[in-house]
Amino acid sequence: MVDRMSRRRFIGISAALAGLSLLPPRAVRAEDGAQVWHGFALGAPAMIVLNHPDKAEARRLFGRIEAETERLEAIFSLFRSDSELALLNRTGALAAPSAEMVNLLARCRDIHRESGGLFDPTVQPLWTCLFRHFSASDPDPAGPAAEEMRQALDLVGFDALRANADRIAFTRRGMALTLNGVAQGYITDRITALLAENGLTQSLVDMGEYRALGTRPDGTPWRVGLSTLESDATPDRFVDLAGKALATSSAEGFSFDASGRFNHLLDPRTGLSASLYAYLTVVAPDxxxxxxxxxxxxxxxxxxxxxxxxxxxxxxxxxxxRDGKRLVLSA
Incomplete structure (x- = not known):
């Protein structure tokens, strides 16, 4: 039986014009005077807090943020049958793709190369193989048969994806793409840019990944707590974030089996799941x-x-x- 767990329980966006104070979304009270929107985005409950003197302008921004998130999800969602990504996976080719899809795949290709192939969005057949196995009644805890995994691995390889402004296509029948390891970050960047374009000078956007615009209104950096799961009561440590982005991966974010041996972080070379770290967090420009x-x-x-x-x-x-040792690696 598939054991589903998710690090992302909540989406929160806090933003303010220069000189205006702002609290993190879950700390906002009705008497604080900020404009608040509640809804649903990227499969999670969402809250947007804008400290803006013009209530009508704040409501307009709520609408733009909601519409832009919906538009991008309609491109990148793995689970919406009408998305560009779903169409590509279903048919093996996508004519006249959106500029956003083309641009994101170009970024994926760069990181695929720079990571020695370890970042590979074509691992979706491996995910499907594991999901099918562990969704069956009384699955073998040792995982899928070796031949099933080999067949899935034969469909993995980002070099077998062709993409340009006119067409995206797989060169092997049965291939499939997942952008779950990059699309949330891309959408986070786009929403942050939208806020900046509309005059917001300080913001913290949390859409599964974090992106800070400037600092907190008092000039101090935004602080983000790191832990294995977002639901952990006590963060393992805190990281200051000013004008940068942060993303965390944890093998415990999604497990196919109760033991956690088979999880969502899949090695495109072997089909095995990541097991080295309790969590790993990256701070980068975007x-x-x-x-x-x-x-x-x-x-x-x-x-x-x-x-x-x-x-x-x-x-x-x-x-x-896994042994509890903590490391910080930087240039």
Missing amino acids: AAGADAWATAFSLMPPDEIARVVKAQDNITVYLRQ
Whole structure:
């Protein structure tokens, strides 16, 4: 039986014009005077708090944020049957793709290359193989048969995806793509940009990944607590975030089995699941990059992460190993 767990329980956006105070979403009270929107986005409850002197303008921004999130989800969602991604996976090709899809796949290709192939969005057949196995009645706890895994692995390989402004297509029948390791970050970046374009100078956007615009209104950095699961009562540590993005990957975010041996962080080379870290957090200039690198680094030992971080020169990694040891890796 598939054991579903999720790190992301809540989406929160806090933003303010210069000089106006602002509390994190879940600390806002009715008497604080900020404009508040409640709804649902990216499969989770959502709350937006805007400290804006013009109530009508704040409501207009709520609408724009909601519409933009919906528009991007209609491109990247793995679970909406009408999304661009679902159409690509269903038919093997996508004509006249959106600019957002083309741009994000180009970014994926860069990180695929820089990570030595460990960041590979074509691992979806492996995920499907594991899901099918552990959704069956009384599944073998050892996992799918070796031949089933081999067949799934044969369908993995980002180099077998062709993409340009006119068409996206797989070169092998049966391939499929997941953007769950990067799309939340990309959407986070787009919403942050939308806030900036509308005059908001300080914000913290949490859409599964974090992106800070500027600092807190008092000039201090935003602080984000790190832990294995978002529901953990006490963070393992805190990280200051000013003008950067943060993403965390944890093998416990989604497990196919009760033991956690088979989880969502899949090695495209072997089909095995990540097991090195309790959690791994990346701070980077943008949320899409932080999101993708958090996935790739979860499959690398610390010395290999340190080598990549040194080459990137703009990434910091916070990790906790299974034995409890905590490391910070930066250039």
